[in-house]
Amino acid sequence: MSLNFTTKSVLAVILVILSFPGCQTDGTKTVKTASTSIEEPSKPDPYTGRRLDLQTLIISTGTAEQDAALALMKDLHERMGVPYKILNSRTQQLERPTLSSGEHGYYNAIILTDAGLWVPDTVTKSGFSAEEWRILHDYERKFRVRESVVSGYPATNLALGLDYGLENAESFTTSFAGRWQEPAGGTELFEKVNTDNLLPLRGYAVGTDARKTNPGPKVQPLLVEQSSGKILIALLTYPDGREVLFSGIANEPSYIHSHLLAYEFLNFASKGVFIGARQVYLNLHIDDLFLPDALWNPDTNTTDQNRTYRMTSHDVENTIRFFDKLRKEYPTASQLKLDFVFNGMGTNINDELYVALYNSNNDFRYINHTFSHHDMDISAGTTYQKARDEIEQNRLVWQQLNLPELEQNSKVLVSGMHSGLTDRITSTPYPEGKNDAFLQAAQDAGIRYLASDASQPNQNREHFIDGFDILLLPRHPTSLFYNVTRPAVLRDEYNYMFHESYREKGLDPASTPGASPMLLSYEQILNTDAERAIKSMLSYSPWPHYFHQTNLRDYDGGKTLLSDWLETVLPRYEQLTRLPIRSVPYYEIGQQTENRLAARNAGIVGTWNIDINTVTLSASQKADILVTGLEGGKIYGGQKISAITIGAIPQSFPIDRMITQ
Numbered sequence: 245m246s247l248n249f250t251t252k253s254v255l256a257v258i259l260v261i262l263s264f265p266g267c268q269t270d271g272t273k274t275v276k277t278a279s280t281s282i283e284e285p286s287k288p289d290p291y292t293g294r295r296l297d298l299q300t301l302i303i304s305t306g307t308a309e310q311d312a313a314l315a316l317m318k319d320l321h322e323r324m325g326v327p328y329k330i331l332n333s334r335t336q337q338l339e340r341p342t343l344s345s346g347e348h349g350y351y352n353a354i355i356l357t358d359a360g361l362w363v364p365d366t367v368t369k370s371g372f373s374a375e376e377w378r379i380l381h382d383y384e385r386k387f388r389v390r391e392s393v394v395s396g397y398p399a400t401n402l403a404l405g406l407d408y409g410l411e412n413a414e415s416f417t418t419s420f421a422g423r424w425q426e427p428a429g430g431t432e433l434f435e436k437v438n439t440d441n442l443l444p445l446r447g448y449a450v451g452t453d454a455r456k457t458n459p460g461p462k463v464q465p466l467l468v469e470q471s472s473g474k475i476l477i478a479l480l481t482y483p484d485g486r487e488v489l490f491s492g493i494a495n496e497p498s499y500i501h502s503h504l505l506a507y508e509f510l511n512f513a514s515k516g517v518f519i520g521a522r523q524v525y526l527n528l529h530i531d532d533l534f535l536p537d538a539l540w541n542p543d544t545n546t547t548d549q550n551r552t553y554r555m556t557s558h559d560v561e562n563t564i565r566f567f568d569k570l571r572k573e574y575p576t577a578s579q580l581k582l583d584f585v586f587n588g589m590g591t592n593i594n595d596e597l598y599v600a601l602y603n604s605n606n607d608f609r610y611i612n613h614t615f616s617h618h619d620m621d622i623s624a625g626t627t628y629q630k631a632r633d634e635i636e637q638n639r640l641v642w643q644q645l646n647l648p649e650l651e652q653n654s655k656v657l658v659s660g661m662h663s664g665l666t667d668r669i670t671s672t673p674y675p676e677g678k679n680d681a682f683l684q685a686a687q688d689a690g691i692r693y694l695a696s697d698a699s700q701p702n703q704n705r706e707h708f709i710d711g712f713d714i715l716l717l718p719r720h721p722t723s724l725f726y727n728v729t730r731p732a733v734l735r736d737e738y739n740y741m742f743h744e745s746y747r748e749k750g751l752d753p754a755s756t757p758g759a760s761p762m763l764l765s766y767e768q769i770l771n772t773d774a775e776r777a778i779k780s781m782l783s784y785s786p787w788p789h790y791f792h793q794t795n796l797r798d799y800d801g802g803k804t805l806l807s808d809w810l811e812t813v814l815p816r817y818e819q820l821t822r823l824p825i826r827s828v829p830y831y832e833i834g835q836q837t838e839n840r841l842a843a844r845n846a847g848i849v850g851t852w853n854i855d856i857n858t859v860t861l862s863a864s865q866k867a868d869i870l871v872t873g874l875e876g877g878k879i880y881g882g883q884k885i886s887a888i889t890i891g892a893i894p895q896s897f898p899i900d901r902m903i904t905q
Contacts, residue, residue, distance in 0.1 A: 290853045290860040290896055296352040296387055298519050298850030298859065299327035300510065301343075303380075304357045306334045312496030313357035313394040319497065320506045323784050325840045325870065326520035327848065333361055338376040340383075349387040352852055353513035354380070359396025359490065362406050377405045384486050388854060392489045392509035397450050400460075408490055409460035410452035414474050420445050421470040422477075422493075428466040432516070432903045433479065433489075434508055435882040436822045442470055443820070445501050450492035451476055461488070477505075489513070500775060503782035504820050511883075516901045517859065517873035519850050521885040524576075524781050524823045526813075527788035527833065528806075529583045529719060530796065531658065532726065533610075534590030534597065535617060537794045540727045542736040545745075547727045554590075555793045557600035562798045564607050566807050574814045581827045583788070585613040585658045588641025598645060610647045611830055612638050613658050620664030620682040631664070631685035649829065655692035656830045658719075662697040665716075673701045675710060683712050693717050693834030698787060706837050715841075717834055719790045720780060723773045724809060726792035730799045731766040731808070739763045770812040777813050781825070786833045823881050839868040848890065852899075862894040875900040 300321060304314040314330070321328040329351075331338060343350055363371050372380070384391055398408035422443040429439030437443075451474025454463035467477040480488040489512040495502035507522055533555070541548035563582070571578045584601070591598045601608065615637035620626045635657060642650045659665075659682070667677035674696070686694060691714060696703035698718035708715050728734040742760040746753045753759035764772070777789060795805040817825075828836075847864030850871075859874060868889050871877070875898040877884030884900050 293855035296349045296852045300353040301351040324520040343383040354391040356393045392513040407460045409463045411455045412453040416449045422467040448494040521870035525786040529788045529790040531585040533584040533586035540737045557596045560600040583609040585611045588638045589616040617660035622679045623669035628681040631682040635689045657691045658695040724795045729797035774813045843867045860896045866891045
């Protein structure tokens, strides 16, 4: 989605002016004049006066591979469905036609990935000239557009027209923490961040003091380094009315703090009005319901087919009790719910496990996992008919058992071990290894959404499978393996897989990619998993995390591996934010994903008329979108989110930023 700027050249901008003719035709050559017998009150024209397109301009110091902050912000915009364009300052020049034409501004938010953009670097050529800075600041001033600076050193260079109002810089490295200061935590700045707690930070940051001499911006510290009081994040207000949210913290996708802060940079710069929306998800899938799973044998370091475990009715009751307690203990998780991915071959109406689930008052949701967990890979010899039978037989069991939401879930499938995508016997990755017979059977059976393993090559992206009308929906694996029920066994298998097995092969785990440099305790394994999960949650990804029925075994007075995992994730999450966690059915994730992907190619146009304070939306083709900051939307995280169907006829909406509530 990067702008097609020529190298350091003028961007040709075509202004498309929408008009509303006062006449209409009935398909013949006769023109019918619109009736004027009744005078209607004139409405403000959303396309006159000062107006801004609802999209972000991200100004970077290179590509996403060269600029970690760009990778962070680019991913955020795409996850949330926010239109954006990139100006790579290393190769592209900022000129006035890049930003506006007359009273029409092309961006309602400006994000700089690095304050160091000002440096005239002779190697990267990333620095803006004085004229480029002047153009940017003139635009921000004229259209009252805010700017966020994601990372960097706040140097002052008056020759370039730059003054961040900060001095006495000090570097912080490795692990340190930030302390929040008002107005952070109010109704606009960092509203749902848990500002009662310190913010754990990693990597690198520059802390400063507000300059007390010489004219410059008013500096409002928002986050300061815990020990020194040095400013890490500040709101800068300039005499000319410009507003900048400055961060001296290094931000990139590998840090939890960066995912927490990324939304705040966008929300500030856009004034909380943009196409797209943030929502935190934690969707939990439990695979292999009704089947026994073989267990890990620590003595042989193998999965022993003679050792198995199948959930019991007690495990069901224990899980219900645990989730009732969890929802009360963690306010953000009040809607958390499990999805059981089930195999019908393993049960019948007299099965005690089934009876416990049936009597659970719909505490759980269900997903088709095929009838017998059959391997759908090419090398397994799976034919079209076998695949079709596996899908249809499981639906029949679903109907016979009277489990909920069969009709809604008829579009959804999780194949056993995500088979049918990668051919494991021949080690042929997806898409080369996909089994077209299986996929054709799934499509003919009405499957629209198929699960994939986000840890496998080429499966970690939402996309329609080439040649099929099936949308691939990734799921995150965890360290709670399918063949473990107890902490000690999980620790043994994890350490063998990621440390000891490398030593057996003569490799050094400390220097081998994918290995763990040291043996980890059970608690350390859970903490590593929790960090990955929280990053995913704070990137607003709906991708589920999947576990297995073995992980719900009551191994000690009500404890399970899943309960230990959740009680590691949720306290750390609530230390950072108060955003409610959404837990939604897989078919709903599929529909949301489909809408978001379709919207990228729908030619969506959003215009914010800042003189009459309305947003007007249209698209070249029908699209279902989410929009933040409009009147009438549902409240989430202190902001209103509207679900809107748009098309060729423009629709206008009043703005409600909720900053006084």
